[in-house]
Amino acid sequence: MTEEVSKVDKVVEIPMTVEIPVGPQHPAVHEPILIKVYAEGEYVVKAEAYTGYNHRGIEKLAEKKSFYQDIFLCGRVCGICNAVHADCYVRALEHILDKEPPPRAKYLRTLVMELERLHSHMLILAVTAEIVGFDTLFMHMMRDRELIMKAKEIVTGNRVLADYIMVGGVRRDLNTEKIDKLKKILAKVEPRIRHYWRVFEEDVTLNKRLVDVGRLTPAQVTSHGLLGPVARASGIATDSRYHDAYDAYAEVPFRIVTRREGDCMARSLVRFEEMQVSLEICRYILNHLPGGEAVPDERRLPRRFPEGEAFTTVEAPRGELTYYVMSKGGVNPYRVKIRTPSYNNVINTVPFYVGHTIADVPAILASYDPCISCMERVTVIDSRRGIRRKVSMRDLARGEA
Amino acid sequence: MAKVPLLKEVVKLIFSKPATIQYPREETPVEPDARGRQYADLSKCIGCSLCMIECPPKAIRMEKIPEGYEVPKRNARKIYPVVDYFKCIYCYRCVTVCPTKAYVVTNEYRLASDAPVNSRELSLSTLKKAGQEPSQGKEGVNRR
Numbered sequence: 177m178t179e180e181v182s183k184v185d186k187v188v189e190i191p192m193t194v195e196i197p198v199g200p201q202h203p204a205v206h207e208p209i210l211i212k213v214y215a216e217g218e219y220v221v222k223a224e225a226y227t228g229y230n231h232r233g234i235e236k237l238a239e240k241k242s243f244y245q246d247i248f249l250c251g252r253v254c255g256i257c258n259a260v261h262a263d264c265y266v267r268a269l270e271h272i273l274d275k276e277p278p279p280r281a282k283y284l285r286t287l288v289m290e291l292e293r294l295h296s297h298m299l300i301l302a303v304t305a306e307i308v309g310f311d312t313l314f315m316h317m318m319r320d321r322e323l324i325m326k327a328k329e330i331v332t333g334n335r336v337l338a339d340y341i342m343v344g345g346v347r348r349d350l351n352t353e354k355i356d357k358l359k360k361i362l363a364k365v366e367p368r369i370r371h372y373w374r375v376f377e378e379d380v381t382l383n384k385r386l387v388d389v390g391r392l393t394p395a396q397v398t399s400h401g402l403l404g405p406v407a408r409a410s411g412i413a414t415d416s417r418y419h420d421a422y423d424a425y426a427e428v429p430f431r432i433v434t435r436r437e438g439d440c441m442a443r444s445l446v447r448f449e450e451m452q453v454s455l456e457i458c459r460y461i462l463n464h465l466p467g468g469e470a471v472p473d474e475r476r477l478p479r480r481f482p483e484g485e486a487f488t489t490v491e492a493p494r495g496e497l498t499y500y501v502m503s504k505g506g507v508n509p510y511r512v513k514i515r516t517p518s519y520n521n522v523i524n525t526v527p528f529y530v531g532h533t534i535a536d537v538p539a540i541l542a543s544y545d546p547c548i549s550c551m552e553r554v555t556v557i558d559s560r561r562g563i564r565r566k567v568s569m570r571d572l573a574r575g576e577a
Numbered sequence: 578m579a580k581v582p583l584l585k586e587v588v589k590l591i592f593s594k595p596a597t598i599q600y601p602r603e604e605t606p607v608e609p610d611a612r613g614r615q616y617a618d619l620s621k622c623i624g625c626s627l628c629m630i631e632c633p634p635k636a637i638r639m640e641k642i643p644e645g646y647e648v649p650k651r652n653a654r655k656i657y658p659v660v661d662y663f664k665c666i667y668c669y670r671c672v673t674v675c676p677t678k679a680y681v682v683t684n685e686y687r688l689a690s691d692a693p694v695n696s697r698e699l700s701l702s703t704l705k706k707a708g709q710e711p712s713q714g715k716e717g718v719n720r721r
Contacts, residue, residue: 245633248668316586319596333612339668347673348610375583474673 209522209546215534223529223537225522238512243269243481244343244474246509250499251339253514254547256296259288259338260492261499265512266341267422268501271486273343273478279424280470281345286424287461288331288340289490290454294365295324296493297405297447297454300545301372304444307538308385313375320368327361330354344472355462362462366455373448376441386441390540392528393438400524403517404495406544409446410438417491430457440543480507494518494545518547605686612667613684616696617658619704620649621679624656628671628680636664637671640697647705660696662688 208229214222234253238246250265251258263285270277277285302317325335332338333348340347350358376382392402397410407414415432417425433449435442485502495517502511521544529537598605607613617628619642629637639656642648648655658671672680681703688694 241633242631244631244670248633248666248670252666322596329608329611333608333610333669334667337666337668339612339666342673347669371586379583474670475676 207546209541211526211529211537211541213529213534213537218533218535220529220532220534220537223526225526227523235512235514239509242479242507243503243509244477246512247342248339250512250514251337254516255336256299256547257292257492257494257497258336259285259292259332259340260490260497261514262338262341263289263423264488264490264497264499265501266343267488267490268486268499269343269481271488272481272484272501272503275344277345278468278470279466280349280468282424283428283461283465284331284346284350284470285341286428287458288328288338288346289423290457290461291324291328291331292338293454293493294451294458295321295328296545297451298324298369300542301376301444301447304386304440304539304542305382307542308382310379310381313372317372320365320372323361323365323368327358330357330361342472342474343477345470347471347474349470350465355465359459359462362455362458369448369451369455373445373452376444376448383441385536385539386444386543387439389440389532389536390528390543391437391439392525396528397438401520402495402524403520404492404545405443405446405450406495406521406525408432408434409442411436414496415491416489416496420489420491422488422490424461428457428460440539443543481505481509492517494547495521516547518545522546607684607686609684610682611684611686612669612682613686614662614688614696614699615667615669615672615680615682616660616699617675617703618679618681619646619652619657619700621677622652622657622700623677623679624652624654625676626656626658627674627676628658631670631674633668633670634664634666636661636666642704643701645707646701647707657700658696659700662694662696 210226210229212224212226213220234249238249241249247262247266247269251262253261298317298321302314302321305311305317306314328338329335331348331350331354332340392406392410394410394412396402397407397412402410402412403414411434413432413434416422417430418432430453433446433453435446481503483503483505485500487498487500489496489498491497497517498515500511500513500515501509504510522541525540525544529540532540624639626639629635629639637658637660640659642652642655642657660671669682672682681699
């Protein structure tokens with residue numbers, strides 16, 4: 177017996193790895209993405225992201241439609257941040273036309289974008305609560321989010337798709353009656369947000385599930401190009417509202433919210449504080465709305481565009497969103513390139529699931545605030561051979577397209 | 578410590594009204610100027626087709642005005658826009674580009690139906706039939 181044991185000079189441990197697909201139907205948020213997680217017992221040893229379930233070919237479609245039709249198309253890239261997409265695209269068109277919107281229009285655009293940030297953050301915080309098993313909080317937050325949707329309806333005429341921003345201004349103006357209504361709504365929303373903020377900070381369930389989960393260091397954030405609240409929660413003060421100072425952000429006072437912890441809880445709390453800042457911005461705009469015209473006559477806008485190109489950025493609720501628009505003259509754009517923050521934040525963070533438990537994967541994914549419909553737009557066309565095929569972002573990233 | 582804000586909330590909610598709106602029985606509160614169903618007022622329309630050209634989802638088709646209607650002289654080609662409400666995205670681009678401001682806007686959002694829904698009847702109701710008054714005015718359709 178002892179002889180046999182002494183013969184064994186090396187013990188090889190064979191890992192029992194189980195492959196667990198998370199998604200593609202509703203892994204965390206109600207959008208399709210597949211994250212394949214390889215687990216040993218409870219712990220993740222490897223993760224892969226598979227995307228391409230929501231591809232619609234919007235960038236290619238944008239080349240076929242006119243500059244003005246694309247405003248509404250770009251608004252439909254993402255339902256949650258539609259005014260942000262439209263604003264970014266319209267500002268690119270204004271650069272090409274060398275046109276400056278009036279100050280009142282700039283303030284109104286900022287107001288709508290801040291309302292959007294409010295309801296977007298409320299949505300993802302509610303979903304975070306739902307994922308960790310706190311469904312009641314989800315219901316309560318979604319109910320109060322409806323107040324902000326109402327505010328958006330008052331300003332733009334629709335609770336979700338704003339279609340509010342037009343070259344040279346906005347498409348509707350505010351009167352004093354509407355401003356009073358909006359102020360009342362903001363006064364109602366503020367204590368609710370403070371209440372939920374306190375719940376997130378103090379609740380035992382949420383703290384156990386979110387604190388020290390999915391921690392990202394500032395070095396990881398910068399090396400993987402993460403954006404928005406994800407970067408700000410790790411202490412990287414990146415905010416194109418501040419760096420770019422587009423629309424009315426040069427005149428409206430606000431601050432960049434950062435935290436140092438870098439975990440899921442920090443990302444949630446950064447969003448809460450940003451909502452507070454957004455409320456302050458909204459209130460400032462409603463009190464300091466400049467006079468003058470804001471609505472351009474759409475019948476007098478130039479139909480043909482001169483040659484030119486423009487590259488614009490905005491701070492979407494999820495991070496920095498960029499548009500590149502190229503015009504070769506005429507009525508259609510030659511190229512519209514959209515780069516959304518969710519793509520960086522979801523795909524580039526896949527290695528960081530390793531070491532966490534499987535139950536933490538949806539919670540971490542939700543804390544990145546993924547917007548899948550933003551990510552997938554690319555079609556590759558081989559004009560020489562006349563082949564047209566759709567390629568997922570993953571294949572593009574691997575250089576297989 | 579952590580239970581206090583939520584407990585207060587729970588007690589408050591037990592005695593408050595439910596937030597759910599019983600939709601078909603109760604009306605959903607909509608702003609009076611929300612973007613709902615829109616249609617062309619044919620007494621103003623000149624048949625220029627600009628709304629059809631500019632429509633982002635191509636939901637508008639120009640059709641011939643049927644016989645028996647008194648068509649204004651300005652509409653020389655006797656055509657009018659028909660909006661397919663299933664294709665329409667309610668961006669109101671047609672309303673804003675119309676050179677004669679012919680579109681009538683309403684906040685009617687209840688458009689679910691089995692059969693195709695379009696603006697044909699609404700638009701034609703703004704025109705006089707030979708020897709008759711128009712059956713439905715602009716204001717008649719607006720709910721609020």
